[in-house]
Amino acid sequence: MKKWLLLIVIAGLIGYEWLERSKENVSNGLKIEHGQLITDQGTKDLTIIPKAQIYQGNLLLVNKDYPVHDSGVSKDIVTLADHDELIRGYALMDNKTMLSKAVAEKFVEMVQAASGAGAHSFLISSGYRSNEKQQQLYEEKGSDYALPPGYSEHNLGLSLDIGSSQMAMSHAPEGQWLRDNAWDYGFILRYPEDKTAITGIQYEPWHFRYVGLPHSIIMREKNFTLEEYLEFLKEQQAISVTVKGTEYHISYIEMNGNTPVPAPKEKHVEFSGDNKSGVIMTTYSAENGDAQ
Numbered sequence: 001m002k003k004w005l006l007l008i009v010i011a012g013l014i015g016y017e018w019l020e021r022s023k024e025n026v027s028n029g030l031k032i033e034h035g036q037l038i039t040d041q042g043t044k045d046l047t048i049i050p051k052a053q054i055y056q057g058n059l060l061l062v063n064k065d066y067p068v069h070d071s072g073v074s075k076d077i078v079t080l081a082d083h084d085e086l087i088r089g090y091a092l093m094d095n096k097t098m099l100s101k102a103v104a105e106k107f108v109e110m111v112q113a114a115s116g117a118g119a120h121s122f123l124i125s126s127g128y129r130s131n132e133k134q135q136q137l138y139e140e141k142g143s144d145y146a147l148p149p150g151y152s153e154h155n156l157g158l159s160l161d162i163g164s165s166q167m168a169m170s171h172a173p174e175g176q177w178l179r180d181n182a183w184d185y186g187f188i189l190r191y192p193e194d195k196t197a198i199t200g201i202q203y204e205p206w207h208f209r210y211v212g213l214p215h216s217i218i219m220r221e222k223n224f225t226l227e228e229y230l231e232f233l234k235e236q237q238a239i240s241v242t243v244k245g246t247e248y249h250i251s252y253i254e255m256n257g258n259t260p261v262p263a264p265k266e267k268h269v270e271f272s273g274d275n276k277s278g279v280i281m282t283t284y285s286a287e288n289g290d291a292q
Contacts, residue, residue, distance in 0.1 A: 045262070045263050045264075045265055046260045046261070046262055046263070047260065047261055047262075047263045047269070048258050048259070048260050049253065049255070049258065049259045049260075049261060049271060049279055049281075050258050051255055051257055051258055051259075052071055053255070053271050053272075053273050053279050054255055054273035054274070054275065054276070054277065054278065054279060055069035055071050055072045055273050055275055056069075056071050056072050056271075056272070056273055057072075057270075057271060057272025057273050057279075057280075058158060058210060058211050058212045058215075058272050059211055059212075059215060059226070059229075059230065059272040059273070059274060059280055060072050060156060060158075060272070060273060060274065060275040061226055061227060061230055061274055061275045061276065062151065062152070062153045062155070062156060062275060063151065063199070063200060063201075063227075064147065064151055064200060066275045066276060067150040067151050068150050068151070068152075068155040068156055068275075069275075072156060072273075072275065073155065073156060073157055074100035074102075074103070074128070074156060074157030074158060076100050076101040076102055076157075077098050077099065077100060077101075077128050077157045078098065078099070078100075078101045078104070079095075079096060079097070079098050080092060080097050080098065080099055080104055080124070080127070081095040081096070081097070083101075083104075085108070086101070086104040086105065086108060087108075088108050088111075088112070089108060089111040089112050089115055089120070089122065090107075090108075090111050090122035090123060090124060091122070091123045091124075091165055092123070092124055093123060093124065093125040093126075093163075094125075094126075097124055097126065097127045098127050098128040098157070099124075099127035099128050099157060099160060100128070100157040100158055100210070103157070103158055103160070103210045106185055106186055106187070106210060107124075107160070107185075107187075109185060110181075110182065110185040110187065113181070113185075114174065114177045114178070114181070117177055118173055119172075119173045119174045119176075119177040119178075120174075121164050121165045121166045121172070121173075121174055122162060122163075122164065122165075122174050123162070123163040123164060123165045124160055124161070124162060124163075125161045125162075125163050125206070126154060126160065126161040127154070127157070127159075127160045127161075128154060128155075128156075128157040129152065129154040129155055130155070131149035131150055131155065132149070134146070134147070134148070134149035134150070134152050134154065134155055135148070135149045153190065153207075153209055158209055158210045158211075159190065159207060159208065159209045159210070160207075160208060161204075161206045161207055161208075162174070162178065162206055162207075162208055163206055169205045169206045170205045175205050175206075178208065179205075182208055182216075183216040183217055183219070183220040184216075184217070185216075186210055186211060186212040186213050186215075186216050187208045187209065187210050187211075187216060188208065188209050188211055188216050188219055188220075188226065189205070189207075189208060190204070190207050190208060190209040190225075190226065191203060191204040191207055192225065193205075195225045198225050198227050198228060199225055199227065209226070211226065212270075213243055213244075213248075214241050214243040214246075214248045214250075214282075215229065215250075215282075217241075217243050218239075218241060230274045230276075230280075233250065233252040233280055234252050234254075234274075234278060236252070237251065237252050238250065238251045238252070246284050246285065247284065247285070248282055248283070248284045249264075249282070249283045249284070250280060250281070250282050251280070251281045252278055252279075252280055253278055253279045253280070253281060254277060254278050255273075255277060255278055255279055259279075261281065263281070263283065264283055267283040267284065267285060268283065268284055268285070269281060269282070269283050270282045270283075
């Protein structure tokens with residue numbers, strides 16, 4: 001009984017907040033009917049973004065100032081060696097290596113493409129780490145070479161350390177191929193050599209992070225780190241880009257509680273928090289989009 005009472009109270013609070021925001025929209029000349037926003041540009045569905053979305057998604061900023069929240073850890077973490085389809089075209093340093101299944105699928109697609117260009121000695125040395133695993137590493141390596149538990153991107157399940165079985169990544173064909181092409185598959189070189197003052201992390205030619213399209217492409221074109229990209233989106237509020245023939249619309253939404261936003265009908269919509277105070281909404285045509 002108490003559980004049902006709590007659910008009713010929560011639903012009431014959400015409904016009240018939506019109503020207040022709806023009143024504000026109407027006062028600004030907009031019209032809301034049956035959960036839809038009526039504008040001069042047509043009808044758009046209203047979607048409530050829960051405040052918790054700030055801490056979930058592919059674009060989360062994780063560093064010494066912004067730790068991983070429990071809800072931000074990828075929900076599809078798997079042990080790679082248990083899935084034959086996820087270990088094609090590369091080797092594992094440790095058969096216990098774990099990673100987001102969706103990210104692993106993109107990685108397989110990427111290394112298969114690299115193989116055709118002569119880069120075929122990829123090796124994953126690290127993927128997802130639990131807080132316990134990160135604590136162990138932190139104690140072994142110290143603060144100069146490891147981050148405390150909860151403050152490493154490896155705690156998300158979206159990052160992986162990629163090596164070459166032939167030589168150091170800074171000189172390997174695999175490293176060069178990734179620096180040039182990983183962006184096309186949604187991955188970014190997270191800690192570039194010329195951006196240490198921004199990331200606070202020394203150059204790591206092996207550490208790649210999945211952010212998805214079109215974000216990785218924009219970051220390559222503008223030479224942005226994740227920190228710079230998120231600040232750019234917050235400043236611009238909304239941008240449109242065309243990547244691989246698909247038009248994307250990206251909006252930054254400053255969150256203040258559960259927030260209703262208009263979402264275009266017949267479009268695919270993705271949300272990701274920035275792990276600070278906002279949520280990025282990305283929309284594109286579902287039939288030909290490739291963002292993930």
